[in-house]
Amino acid sequence: MAKGPRSEAVQGATLIAPPFLYALLVLAAPLLTIFAYSFLTDGYLEVIREFSLDNYRQVLGDPIVRSVMMRSLWVSMTVTLVTVVLAFPVAYYVSFVVRPERKALWLFLITIPFWTSYLIRVFLWKVILGYNGVINSTLTSLGIIDEPLTFILYNVNSIVLTLAHAYAPFAILPIFVALEKIDRSLLEAGRDLGESRFMTFWRVTLPLAMPGVIAATLIVFIPTIGDYVTPTVIGGGKIPMIANMIQVQMLDLDNRPLGSALAVTAMIIVAIVSGIFLFLNRRFLKVRQ
Template identity: 60%
Template structure:
């Protein structure tokens, strides 16, 4: 019996099967594996498969990961802070761009603008990070430029190898992911609503604050989540932009897995990071839920 002759249920199952298998193999199975491994321990070269909370105990009692000490933040709060800052900057810069494309650009030019915005993505992510090193480095574009203008005598060392360089690089890298959801939300706004607001006495600024902004909240929430969640897991950028000095959560997890060969601790750190990101995201969604509810 062919696929087209079978019952609707069987047909649906057949259609869903390939992505379902894919999802199970590449998402659910690794996730379960991580959870399981996080309760094991590493002894030498072998995994000790007895259930233990030792990894979590280390994370929650040690000074490195969560609590920090008088001189430095814990790595997890620091990572959350970096991601939150990146998100704030990215979304704040993306909004005017999305607004411009949706409201100001001529309708026939909109796809051209979107196309131009995606052009940086034609270059490999790694190369873009290195470009920022070229721009911000000791002998980089910014320093030599400022020096030749006579504004500074010595190259600025604060530009590279600190958190701000990580934030700058990530904000640029994730800009498109923030622009697109905001653009879509703005495009969905019925333009007659803006006229109605004007008709009812509001000027352009108050119309923006009372109509456009609240109606674009779904796009902002989408942009925030799309930027915040992956940036905390990005270990390439901190690795390259922080140099050997600082470490963020993603680098520590990478080190546990690939260099120290301590999978159980790496797995537990992954779980804790995931939970932290999940909780922050949920709180954010809950805070905005009144803007996200049932739209006609």
């Protein structure tokens, strides 16, 4: 007896119910809690006295918050640009140049950074860029500099460098997957029609690889804007980003409503920027998701 649409729908709902409930519990519940906290004035959900928009007014009206938020956006966008631009040639080389039997080895090598903790990698960059680190020690021993360089650590550039290295595999892999899906006969057709290698890449390869580029962009942009460890360690606490400000409000000052308002505002800004990027991609690059 053939199963009706209703029974199939019930089976589908039963199948997805456990992961859906798990995601609801793990993701939605904390987000809703933060959202509720952002409207409180006393900081305790157990004793709700008044809901207010004062926290959001303070967030939007504070010039320090605006400065930190703009710095976070600028750093995240710079990291995303640097990471994706450097990741594309690597993914292109692995996809189009490396022999098929060696691609698995290359992907294995690309994922080696995941073998160690993110925190350890950040501390290693501090060792490399430090006053007596690898770079300064090497330049001093070679006689290139007389005194260690002090401007290569505890600044925005060092934060961008560290984050770009940490998130490079996240950008390489989705771009590689998109490049692997490209039908090679389309590239041959472009060459047969008299297009140069560059124009074939520009008109065929790049547009077809854009879904991977978009995925890499969002994968890098969204977490880096809320990164807490790198500004603390590599920036020496001198260059706070929005995550550091949220931590100060939540833990140091025990002002959970204001910290929650900061978190919600940051999430909204990230969603808006991501939405604008996707809209521009659809509008100007004509890429169908």
